[in-house]
Amino acid sequence: MIHSLSGGIISEYDNLIYVFVEVAHTKAWYISPFPQIKAGDGVLVSCGGSSLKGQVLRVENVTAQTAPWPVKRTKEVEAIL
Numbered sequence: 001m002i003h004s005l006s007g008g009i010i011s012e013y014d015n016l017i018y019v020f021v022e023v024a025h026t027k028a029w030y031i032s033p034f035p036q037i038k039a040g041d042g043v044l045v046s047c048g049g050s051s052l053k054g055q056v057l058r059v060e061n062v063t064a065q066t067a068p069w070p071v072k073r074t075k076e077v078e079a080i081l
Contacts, residue, residue, distance in 0.1 A: 016062050018069070019077060023047050023054030029069040032059075032077045042081035051078060 017032040023045055030045055037043070041056045064071045 014063065016064065016067060018060045018062050018067055019056045020058040021045055021054040022057055023052050027057065029074055030077050031074050034077065034080055037080060043077050044079040044081060045077055046075050053081060
């Protein structure tokens, strides 16, 4: 089992929402705790030790085993703007 960033435990087969976000001319994967998130949404994410505005480019529903980036190393979306 894997611990989520929010303190819970994520089973290997639980569904996760991964979003590909462009922020400060950089693109990275984040986990979204917001099920209503969609491509084109503005979001607030942690990047380089600061909270910055970014834009969701892609949304993927995955499991911990099929995630595009390791769950333990993926930060969460802080807010939808």
